[in-house]
Amino acid sequence: xxxxxxxxxxxxxxxxxxxxxxxxxxxxxxxxxxxxxxxxxxxxxxxxxxxxxxxxxxxxxxxxxxxxxxxxxxxxxxxxxxxxxxxxxxxxxxxxxxxxxxxxxxxxxxxxxxxxxxxxxxxxxxxxxxxxxxxxxxxxxxxxxxxxxxxxxxxxxxxxxxxxxxxxxxxxxxxxxxxxxxxxxxxxxxxxxxxxxxxxxxxxxxxxxxxxxxxxxxxxxxxxxxxxxxxxxxxxxxxxxxxxxxxxxxxxxxxxxxxxxxx
Amino acid sequence: xxxxxxxxxxxxxxxxxxxxxxxxxxxxxxxxxxxxxxxxxxxxxxxxxxxxxxxxxxxxxxxxxxxxxxxxxxxxxxxxxxxxxxxxxxxxxxxxxxxxxxxxxxxxxxxxxxxxxxxxxxxxxxxxxxxxxxxxxxxxxxxxxxxxxxxxxxxxxxxxxxxxxxxxxxxxxxxxxxxxxxxxxxxxxxxxxxxxxxxxxxxxxxxxxxxxxxxxxxxxxxxxxxxxxxxxxxxxxxxxxxxxxxxxxxxxxxxxxxxxxxx
Numbered sequence: 001x002x003x004x005x006x007x008x009x010x011x012x013x014x015x016x017x018x019x020x021x022x023x024x025x026x027x028x029x030x031x032x033x034x035x036x037x038x039x040x041x042x043x044x045x046x047x048x049x050x051x052x053x054x055x056x057x058x059x060x061x062x063x064x065x066x067x068x069x070x071x072x073x074x075x076x077x078x079x080x081x082x083x084x085x086x087x088x089x090x091x092x093x094x095x096x097x098x099x100x101x102x103x104x105x106x107x108x109x110x111x112x113x114x115x116x117x118x119x120x121x122x123x124x125x126x127x128x129x130x131x132x133x134x135x136x137x138x139x140x141x142x143x144x145x146x147x148x149x150x151x152x153x154x155x156x157x158x159x160x161x162x163x164x165x166x167x168x169x170x171x172x173x174x175x176x177x178x179x180x181x182x183x184x185x186x187x188x189x190x191x192x193x194x195x196x197x198x199x200x201x202x203x204x205x206x207x208x209x210x211x212x213x214x215x216x217x218x219x220x221x222x223x224x225x226x227x228x229x230x231x232x233x234x235x236x237x238x239x240x241x242x243x244x245x246x247x248x249x250x251x252x253x254x255x256x257x258x259x260x261x262x263x
Numbered sequence: 264x265x266x267x268x269x270x271x272x273x274x275x276x277x278x279x280x281x282x283x284x285x286x287x288x289x290x291x292x293x294x295x296x297x298x299x300x301x302x303x304x305x306x307x308x309x310x311x312x313x314x315x316x317x318x319x320x321x322x323x324x325x326x327x328x329x330x331x332x333x334x335x336x337x338x339x340x341x342x343x344x345x346x347x348x349x350x351x352x353x354x355x356x357x358x359x360x361x362x363x364x365x366x367x368x369x370x371x372x373x374x375x376x377x378x379x380x381x382x383x384x385x386x387x388x389x390x391x392x393x394x395x396x397x398x399x400x401x402x403x404x405x406x407x408x409x410x411x412x413x414x415x416x417x418x419x420x421x422x423x424x425x426x427x428x429x430x431x432x433x434x435x436x437x438x439x440x441x442x443x444x445x446x447x448x449x450x451x452x453x454x455x456x457x458x459x460x461x462x463x464x465x466x467x468x469x470x471x472x473x474x475x476x477x478x479x480x481x482x483x484x485x486x487x488x489x490x491x492x493x494x495x496x497x498x499x500x501x502x503x504x505x506x507x508x509x510x511x512x513x514x515x516x517x518x519x520x521x522x523x524x525x526x
Contacts, residue, residue, distance in 0.1 A: 024340075072346075099362075
């Protein structure tokens with residue numbers, strides 16, 4: 001007798017776990033506080049289903065309920081996530097060097113890794129009184145718009161490069177590379193020189209220089225950048241600074257045995 | 264007809280969501296990389312069940328699989344958790360002040376919140392070359408052992424204080440308060456003076472001073488501390504510094520409308 005679909009041992013658990021995850025995903029990249037109706041709409045789940053799962057997530061601490069009834073990501077999920085080796089682990093090693101670079105120059109420093117065709121912002125230091133709104137730690141950004149992203153793209157597998165180059169390359173300023181051929185030449189240059197320069201490509205207030213960070217096996221696992229107002233700096237000096245920082249971080253990662261698969 | 268238990272609409276989803284969460288919980292406070300057999304043992308779930316749910320969590324990105332087959336907390340969970348207002352939200356506001364204090368003094372600064380009868384470490388700055396192993400961001404610690412914890416305990420609801428005072432108060436050094444009456448007097452003092460001093464109570468290398476951070480409504484939502492070698496500092500001066508920092512952070516939180524329930 002062929003098993004009935006309803007008896008598939010995976011069916012129940014798969015769908016419920018997926019629903020719980022799709023609820024958590026509505027908090028990613030959107031507002032940090034949502035009413036149940038928002039969660040229902042953003043997850044595409046019926047409100048009754050949504051309510052039951054949200055209750056469980058809240059009891060556990062993955063979500064928390066405000067006194068106004070809206071939900072937010074809970075402390076316990078953050079506690080678990082504080083164990084993520086690819087973000088928090090890397091951040092811990094890289095942080096002192098980013099901080100030193102920020103303190104030395106007074107300019108914003110940034111650490112990011114590639115995830116698929118986007119970059120994820122892992123750590124940054126910047127003058128809090130200037131308060132630039134981006135990048136936000138934990139957010140994703142397109143790679144072609146910034147020096148830090150171009151470095152990650154230059155060392156990405158060919159199929160990732162192809163996907164980015166074949167896709168939409170929106171302009172953030174008039175300086176953004178929006179042309180496939182130009183961007184492709186830039187990537188080759190980055191691989192050759194080991195650094196990227198973005199002159200007001202992300203916004204009109206900053207020039208940024210970026211360099212690759214390597215794990216213990218030499219593979220590029222992250223990128224660091226330094227951003228400064230165009231009138232301030234000599235590009236060559238800034239490139240030396242970011243390459244030195246990237247090298248120091250890579251050296252620390254090598255000593256710790258940290259790489260793509262390491263802790 | 265009474266509904267059969269198996270038809271309870273909550274039963275299936277509750278148990279599966281709970282199982283998924285109990286798997287995530289095995290990564291909290293334990294090793295950051297676990298084999299499937301470790302996860303099964305630590306979660307108390309049969310290996311087959313564990314495998315199915317781990318597969319789903321991995322496909323979504325809550326977990327990631329190393330090339331050696333072990334699992335680690337995934338980048339996507341960290342991305343979602345980066346939205347947690349009570350930790351990351353607070354951290355963003357407090358961070359510049361902690362950093363200023365660290366840069367000014369060269370001593371370790373620390374930010375923590377209370378969660379039940381424990382404190383959770385949210386942010387710290389310290390000299391990376393000295394590399395103290397604790398506190399680890401995202402980890403929990405008992406409140407009675409440190410100045411930062413004593414402040415959180417002093418402003419905790421009475422039933423939380425009772426639970427801590429009635430519980431186990433292990434000694435970390437010979438200076439740790441392990442006696443209920445002493446600790447109770449200390450808490451009253453903290454409420455009166457608005458600061459705590461821990462003289463080598465956590466370890467023998469450091470004195471720490473701590474002060475409460477208040478949200479927009481005046482309630483204590485966090486605590487900050489400054490740790491320094493006993494021979495270095497004048498306690499009074501250090502208390503001024505930590506109270507000034509706590510006040511600056513509280514002022515920023517008030518301006519932002521950030522409190523216990525705010526974003």
